[in-house]
Each structure stands twice: as C-alpha cells, then as structure tokens.
Amino acid sequence: MSTSALVTMLFAWTIIAFFTIRFFLKVLKTPQEKE
Amino acid sequence: MSVQRERWGSRVGLVLAMAGNAVGLGNFLRFPAQAVENGGGAFIIPYLVSFVLMGIPLLWVEWAIGRHGGKYGYHSAPGMLDVMGKSRLWKYVGVFGIFTNLTVAAYYCYLESWTLAYVWHSLIGSFEGKTAEEVSNFFHHYVDTVDGSFFNFPHEALFFFLVTLGLNVWILSRGLSKGIEIAAKIGMPLLILFAFFLAIRALTLEAGELGAVNDAIIGLNFLWEPQFDSLTNPKVWLAAAGQIFFTLSLGMGSIHCYAAYVRERDDIALNAASAGWTNEFVEVLLGGSIVIPIAVGYLGLDWVIGNVGLAMGFQTMPTLFQNWGPFFAALAGLAWFGLLFFAGITSSLAMGQPVIAFFQDHFKFDRTKSARVFGVTCLILSLWCIFFYGYGAFAEFDYWSGTFALVAFALFESIVFAWVFGIDKGWEEINRGADIKIPHFFKYVIKYVTPVFLVAIFVGSFVSPLHGDWTGAFQSLLSGNGWPLDPGSIIGKVFHLGFDDTRWFIDGNPTRIFIIDATRILLLGTFLAIAWLIRIAWKRKEQVPA
Numbered sequence: 001m002s003t004s005a006l007v008t009m010l011f012a013w014t015i016i017a018f019f020t021i022r023f024f025l026k027v028l029k030t031p032q033e034k035e
Numbered sequence: 036m037s038v039q040r041e042r043w044g045s046r047v048g049l050v051l052a053m054a055g056n057a058v059g060l061g062n063f064l065r066f067p068a069q070a071v072e073n074g075g076g077a078f079i080i081p082y083l084v085s086f087v088l089m090g091i092p093l094l095w096v097e098w099a100i101g102r103h104g105g106k107y108g109y110h111s112a113p114g115m116l117d118v119m120g121k122s123r124l125w126k127y128v129g130v131f132g133i134f135t136n137l138t139v140a141a142y143y144c145y146l147e148s149w150t151l152a153y154v155w156h157s158l159i160g161s162f163e164g165k166t167a168e169e170v171s172n173f174f175h176h177y178v179d180t181v182d183g184s185f186f187n188f189p190h191e192a193l194f195f196f197l198v199t200l201g202l203n204v205w206i207l208s209r210g211l212s213k214g215i216e217i218a219a220k221i222g223m224p225l226l227i228l229f230a231f232f233l234a235i236r237a238l239t240l241e242a243g244e245l246g247a248v249n250d251a252i253i254g255l256n257f258l259w260e261p262q263f264d265s266l267t268n269p270k271v272w273l274a275a276a277g278q279i280f281f282t283l284s285l286g287m288g289s290i291h292c293y294a295a296y297v298r299e300r301d302d303i304a305l306n307a308a309s310a311g312w313t314n315e316f317v318e319v320l321l322g323g324s325i326v327i328p329i330a331v332g333y334l335g336l337d338w339v340i341g342n343v344g345l346a347m348g349f350q351t352m353p354t355l356f357q358n359w360g361p362f363f364a365a366l367a368g369l370a371w372f373g374l375l376f377f378a379g380i381t382s383s384l385a386m387g388q389p390v391i392a393f394f395q396d397h398f399k400f401d402r403t404k405s406a407r408v409f410g411v412t413c414l415i416l417s418l419w420c421i422f423f424y425g426y427g428a429f430a431e432f433d434y435w436s437g438t439f440a441l442v443a444f445a446l447f448e449s450i451v452f453a454w455v456f457g458i459d460k461g462w463e464e465i466n467r468g469a470d471i472k473i474p475h476f477f478k479y480v481i482k483y484v485t486p487v488f489l490v491a492i493f494v495g496s497f498v499s500p501l502h503g504d505w506t507g508a509f510q511s512l513l514s515g516n517g518w519p520l521d522p523g524s525i526i527g528k529v530f531h532l533g534f535d536d537t538r539w540f541i542d543g544n545p546t547r548i549f550i551i552d553a554t555r556i557l558l559l560g561t562f563l564a565i566a567w568l569i570r571i572a573w574k575r576k577e578q579v580p581a
Contacts, residue, residue, distance in 0.1 A: 013319070
C-alpha cells in the first residue's frame with residue numbers, strides 16, 4: 001500500500017473512529033431525561 | 036389534538052435505532068460502488084466534506100423538526116411541517132415524508148428478503164461447487180428473469196419476501212420500545228460483529244492464500260489513494276454528496292418520525308451526531324473494507340472497476356466465499372448476508388414507522404391496525420416491483436422514490452427550517468437540552484451552505500451531462516452544440532433518452548417503456564392519494580370543536 005493511501009486512510013479512520021467512540025460514550029454516560 | 040405518549044425505552048436504544056435507520060444495504064454495497072466508480076481515493080475527500088457541510092447539519096435539522104412536531108403531537112412529516120409555517124401548503128410538502136417511506140419500503144423489503152434467502156442458501160450449501168456463472172444465474176433464477184419474460188413470478192423470492200414483510204409488520208406492531216428498539220439493540224451489534232469478522236478476513240487476505248490471486252490490500256490502496264485533481268470535478272462532488280444523502284437516510288421523513296418521540300427538553304444534538312458518526316464508522320471503516328478488498332483479491336482491480344455494482348453483493352460474493360472451504364464459506368455467507376439483513380431490517384422498520392404514525396395521529400388507528408395498513412399497502416406496491424422486476428419497475432421505484440424524492444424533500448425542509456421557521460428559532464430548537472456544544476458556524480452552514488449544496492445536487496441531477504462530463508458539456512454548449520444530457524438525468528429519464536423506440540406495445544406485446552410509464556403513474560397516484568388523505572385528515576381536524 002502506498003504511503004499516501006495509508007496516511008489518507010488512517011487519517012480518515014482515526015477521525016471517524018474518534019468521533020464515533022467519543023459521542024457514543026457520551027450517550028452512554030449522560031442520562032437523556034432532563035427535568 | 037391529543038399528544039401521544041409513546042416514548043423510547045432508553046437513550047442507547049434511540050441512538051441505535053437511528054443509526055440502524057441510517058445503516059443500510061447501501062453502506063456495504065452502494066458506498067464501495069460509488070467510491071470505485073468515482074476514482075477511488077478521489078471520492079473520499081468530497082465525501083467527508085459533504086458529510087460535515089451537508090450531512091451533519093441536515094441531521095440536526097431533521098431531528099429538530101421531528102422533536103418540534105412531536106411537541107404538538109405530530110409524528111409524521113405533514114403535521115411537523117404544518118406547525119413550522121403559516122401557509123396551509125406546508126403540510127402538503129410533508130407528503131414526501133410518507134410517500135418516500137412507503138414506496139422505498141416497497142422495493143427495499145424485496146431487496147432485504149434476498150439477503151434472508153441468501154443466508155438460508157449459504158447455510159444449506161446451495162453455492163457449493165458452483166462456478167461464478169452458475170452463482171450469477173442462481174440470482175436470475177431466483178428473481179425469475181432468466182427467460183426475459185414480461186411477467187416474473189418468482190415462487191421462492193415471493194415466499195422470502197412475505198416472511199420479511201411479515202416480520203417487519205410484526206415488529207412494528209409491537210411498538211417503539213418493545214419492537215423497533217429491541218430489533219436495533221439486537222441487530223446493530225450483530226451487524227458490527229459480522230462486519231468486523233469479514234473485514235479482518237478481507238484485509239489479511241494475501242495472494243496465493245485460499246485461491247486469492249492478489250493481495251486484498253491492493254483494493255484498499257485503490258480506495259484510499261488520494262487524487263486531489265478530482266476536487267474540481269463536479270461529477271465526483273455530486274456523487275459524494277448523493278452518497279451522504281442516501282447513507283444517512285436524509286430527506287425521507289424517518290429521522291423526523293423517530294425524533295418526534297423524544298421529549299421537548301431532551302438532547303437531540305448529541306444523539307444526532309452519535310447516530311451520524313456511527314453510520315460513517317460502519318460505512319467507511321467496515322463497508323469500505325469488505326467487498327472491494329475481497330473482490331480485488333480474487334478477481335483483480337480491472338474486473339472490479341468494470342463490474343462494480345449492487346449485483347456484486349449477491350452474484351459475486353458467494354462464489355468468492357467458496358474459496359474458503361465449505362465450513363468457512365457457510366460462515367462467511369451467514370455473516371455477509373446476515374449483516375445485510377440486519378442493515379436492511381433496521382432501515383425498513385424506520386420506513387414503516389412514519390406511515391404507522393400518520394394513521395395513528397390523524398385517523399386514530401391503533402398501532403396494530405396501522406401496522407397492518409402499512410403492510411398491505413406495501414405488499415401491493417411490492418408485488419408490482421416483483422412481478423415486473425425484469426422490465427424495470429424496481430429500478431423506477433429506486434430512481435423516483437429512493438433518489439429524486441429524497442433530494443426534493445430535503446431541499447424543501449431545509450428552506451422551511453432555515454427561512455420560514457427562521458434560523459434563530461431553528462438554532463434554538465437544535466440546541467435546547469443539548470449535551471454537546473455545537474460550533475456556532477453551523478448556524479450559518481444550515482442557513483446558507485446546506486441549501487446551496489442541495490440546490491446544486493437538485494439542479495445537477497436535472498441536467499447531468501452525458502457520462503458526467505461537465506467540462507465537455509459546457510464546451511459543447513458554448514460552441515453552440517447544445518447540452519448533451521445523460522439518459523440518467525431527471526430530464527433524460529422523463530423523456531426516455533436512450534430509448535430508440537418509446538411505444539408502449541409492439542405487436543400487441545407490452546414493452547419496457549410501458550412498464551416504466553405505468554410504474555411512474557402508480558407512483559404519482561400513490562403520491563396524490565397521500566395528499567388526499569392529508570386533506571381529509573385536516574378537514575376532520577377542523578370539524579372537531581376545540
């Protein structure tokens with residue numbers, strides 16, 4: 001795999017994985033209902 | 036009107052149901068095909084830019100419209116849009132929010148039923164020892180298009196379709212928390228598990244191993260090799276923006292519907308972001324790491340570029356799995372078609388719910404009766420797609436309901452939200468109860484950038500030039516030779532470009548054009564029937580004393 005393809009792939013994967021995990025963990029930790 | 040009290044059972048259930056709505060067959064079949072057809076790495080940058088500038092903002096808009104409508108007791112698009120502006124016409128824009136779900140569900144459930152059938156055939160070893168051509172023919176036999184006849188009557192496909200539709204209706208009739216939410220909580224983790232299994236197997240496939248002729252990583256290299264010159268190509272941008280649209284299930288009315296069951300003060304900003312990014316995770320990380328690497332590993336890059344498409348999932352993958360031996364072939368078939376089935380059913384449930392909610396809200400049907408009405412209507416429309424599959428009925432449904440109507444509705448809703456309801460009120464609506472702080476510049480993105488993006492997609496789809504060659508088309512126009520329209524453009528479709536003969540009957544036999552036009556009349560009739568139901572519903576409401 002070429003370096004440029006590898007860098008692009010890892011960059012995109014990292015961003016997507018970071019936000020997916022970050023937001024999902026926040027969903028798990030934060031109660032939905034607000035009174 | 037009385038406010039319905041049905042709610043989601045848990046926050047995780049809501050996010051998984053929303054993510055399940057977005058994650059569909061397209062994540063694993065359409066995304067790789069679009070990426071390959073648009074130059075591999077050339078596609079990814081416009082795709083990610085479109086996700087940030089159009090996808091995420093539209094998710095927030097749709098969640099906000101939904102929760103706002105739910106406050107007034109509306110759980111489907113007509114009522115939601117009616118309470119956003121003073122014009123009596125807005126509710127009719129909401130026709131799209133029912134029409135699209137119903138008509139897409141009609142052909143989507145058929146597609147979903149193929150995956151169930153293929154799980155079965157993978158487990159009983161139907162593909163064992165079959166050549167690529169035989170597996171491809173298996174599909175044509177399955178949908179009964181072998182002899183090219185006008186009328187298709189696929190017995191087995193009908194059976195699996197009825198099972199699939201029945202399952203959808205049953206889950207929908209159980210309600211939000213006991214039906215849809217449980218299906219999402221089971222389906223999504225299993226889907227991700229199956230996808231991880233196949234992605235790891237695909238990415239570790241090396242030339243000479245299990246009959247592979249190439250390293251699968253070559254496919255990944257093609258997908259991710261950046262080509263920055265493509266950033267100036269409108270065709271790639273249109274394809275990328277279009278993919279974002281379909282993958283997030285935008286412009287359907289299903290997100291609005293699910294969000295309508297969220298309480299007025301509960302978060303939507305984080306939930307929308309979480310569901311949207313989860314979809315991207317499944318599409319880019321997993322969807323991009325299965326079909327293309329495996330197909331390139333066995334068939335080579337040139338073959339994949341020349342043959343990529345939806346059919347690859349059903350006609351090619353079972354053959355390739357045969358290289359892994361009987362046990363692993365069955366396991367891979369179960370994982371592949373199983374994940375497609377879970378991706379499909381979590382989406383089709385989201386298509387059924389707005390239709391059910393419409394009848395519950397406006398005609399006071401109970402959930403079971405609404406689910407049955409949805410099932411019967413869907414069945415009638417589906418049978419048309421099934422019986423005339425070979426003559427293009429299925430493809431017409433996909434084009435007008437699954438492509439055109441989505442963009443049209445999203446364009447209308449983004450204008451209603453930002454310009455009629457007002458961006459200040461809209462921004463407040465999105466941020467009420469928010470568990471994340473949305474950067475302020477998204478307010479301007481929602482007001483200006485997203486509508487412009489949508490107008491560009493809409494206009495681009497109307498006049499897309501032959502083979503997507505925009506530069507050549509402008510040169511042709513400036514040199515006085517006119518605009519070379521592509522047969523796949525909206526104008527091209529309407530006027531049957533690409534067909535030499537547009538007669539309905541030849542020697543007394545119906546032609547493909549006849550079925551295409553009859554399908555369009557059926558779709559238009561369905562659209563008008565929904566508009567008529569909305570008119571009746573509002574007349575009833577006006578007659579009820581306050």
